[in-house]
Amino acid sequence: MDTVKEFCEKINISGKIIRNADMKMYTSFRIGGIADILAEPADTRDLAVLAEEARKAALPMTILGEGANILVSDKGIRGLVIRMAGLSGIHVRNSSLRAEAGAKMTDTVTSASAAGLSGLEFIYAMPGSVGGSVWMNARCFGHSISEVLSRVEYIGSEGPGEYHVRAGDFGYKKSPFQSMDAVITAAEFSLAEGRPDEIRAALEKAKREREEKGHFLHPSAGSVFKNNRGFGKPTGKLLESLGLKGVRKGGAQIAPFHANIIINTGGASASDVRELMELAEEKVLAAYGFVLEREILLVGEW
């Protein structure tokens, strides 16, 4: 605990530092215990200072975007959580759009649309930040973010760096950043001029389809497990075939409207959600012999 106190006293950044931050406030599940320190850097200088000081103090560091793909433990997170929301600039130049990592994906798509640029419509209305979406290689309606990504700026253990996208480096919900010790600071997208009415219609369709699927009815983190062609059907259908829709554990429930989504119906704990995940894994293994791959990441002290 002394290290945490010393870190907070010593650190000098323009952004915010919060001691004992309640992670429920920072995750789409509205679940999670207390993080020792949550810092919100205002710029890349702040970020570099935080990363350097955390390294010196040997404080574990967790990078947080919008918290839309994670389940934070009830015991919380030890060390430093860096929430990227303060780095949220978005700039358009010709047909290229550069967004800082903390910018919301939907705001980024709105800026592209306002500039008459097409290519990102598929990801509109998906919760999440640019950094988190690049890290996850987010995928919606058959398209992955890597298809329009051209360049990524990051701060790694050896300082700032730039990565130029090579298609082979990305896969289904896989990005090279998952095996790098790096904080993504900005991403550049290569877009094309489009017809404003067509872009607007595509955005409305993307949002409507999510609303119709019930995505915004309850706190969740989207799909719990990845799809796998080898299963012969979407993971949601597999889970549904085993009668898992609607199954509850405490305040958590396998969504009655989609078996691959777990919702927080009010007061769910992280352990409630984890138990439902494990139940689904056991049932699928026993019935079909398939090992489910988790899409939601378990974060913090379990």
Ligand SMILES: Cc1cc2nc3c(=O)[nH]c(=O)nc-3n(C[C@H](O)[C@H](O)[C@H](O)COP(=O)(O)OP(=O)(O)OC[C@H]3O[C@@H](n4cnc5c(N)ncnc54)[C@H](O)[C@@H]3O)c2cc1C
């Ligand atoms: C209702 C709902 C619907 C969803 N639908 C979809 C969907 O259709 N497709 C899909 O792919 N996902 C979907 N998701 C999941 C989620 O929206 C995406 O995975 C999103 O890209 C996560 O972004 P985030 O900023 O919230 O990341 P977080 O959850 O904050 O973080 C995810 C991972 O990225 C890392 N990370 C975040 N920012 C950075 C950074 N700047 N540098 C380095 N690492 C970083 C974190 O450390 C963590 O490991 C959905 C979620 C919800 C709640």
